[in-house]
Amino acid sequence: NAGVTQTPKFQVLKTGQSMTLQCAQDMNHEYMSWYRQDPGMGLRLIHYSVGAGITDQGEVPNGYNVSRSTTEDFPLRLLSAAPSQTSVYFCASSSGTGVLLPLHFGNGTRLTVT
Amino acid sequence: LAKTTQPISMDSYEGQEVNITCSHNNIATNDYITWYQQFPSQGPRFIIQGYKTKVTNEVASLFIPADRKSSTLSLPRVSLSDTAVYYCLVGSDTGRRALTFGSGTRLQVQP
Numbered sequence: 001n002a003g004v005t006q007t008p009k010f011q012v013l014k015t016g017q018s019m020t021l022q023c024a025q026d027m028n029h030e031y032m033s034w035y036r037q038d039p040g041m042g043l044r045l046i047h048y049s050v051g052a053g054i055t056d057q058g059e060v061p062n063g064y065n066v067s068r069s070t071t072e073d074f075p076l077r078l079l080s081a082a083p084s085q086t087s088v089y090f091c092a093s094s095s096g097t098g099v100l101l102p103l104h105f106g107n108g109t110r111l112t113v114t
Numbered sequence: 115l116a117k118t119t120q121p122i123s124m125d126s127y128e129g130q131e132v133n134i135t136c137s138h139n140n141i142a143t144n145d146y147i148t149w150y151q152q153f154p155s156q157g158p159r160f161i162i163q164g165y166k167t168k169v170t171n172e173v174a175s176l177f178i179p180a181d182r183k184s185s186t187l188s189l190p191r192v193s194l195s196d197t198a199v200y201y202c203l204v205g206s207d208t209g210r211r212a213l214t215f216g217s218g219t220r221l222q223v224q225p
Contacts (some may be wrong), residue, residue, distance in 0.1 A: 034213070045213065058212055107155075
């Protein structure tokens with residue numbers, strides 16, 4: 001049981017390049033989400049999904065796309081990277097029931113855009 | 115969404131009890147209060163969750179007053195390994211869940 005797995009761990013992009021940050025969970029969780037964390041700041045929600053085929057925007061969605069074709073995977077796409085997207089990205093998941101269950105986080109992807 | 119406010123930082127010494135308070139004035143009826151701990155280069159980790167009154171587990175206690183507009187995370191007898199950032203999260207399972215973290219409290223434990 002690996003939990004939440006994020007790949008890659010580190011990535012350097014040039015401005016304008018595109019890439020996909022991968023997130024996979026093996027806990028059959030319905031809820032998945034992406035956060036970014038900038039130095040000295042908290043976590044800001046980018047996008048989230050309450051189940052396969054359903055996605056919604058969080059606090060800072062601009063410049064990012066997501067899709068949820070399976071329960072296990074929730075990739076985050078940067079269409080045209082900008083230096084402002086330099087950050088650490090965390091993926092999280094939780095099971096959906098009537099009680100708010102804890103979020104399980106991956107170990108993050110550190111992205112630098114030059 | 116219930117917005118949360120926490121102190122930016124706190125200092126303590128080993129063996130002391132640490133209380134971190136989170137304000138959430140517009141908490142909704144269905145919202146729960148959850149605290150997470152984050153070490154450098156790691157994702158946040160669940161500590162404790164509560165709805166009202168007091169909750170205790172093996173690592174912390176959570177105190178929630180009757181009006182639920184604030185909550186206090188209590189860490190008994192902290193050690194150096196408790197140095198981390200602590201986040202208060204308020205949200206519910208009803209409908210679509212946009213779970214937003216506050217800016218967190220950076221706790222520094224000194225020997």
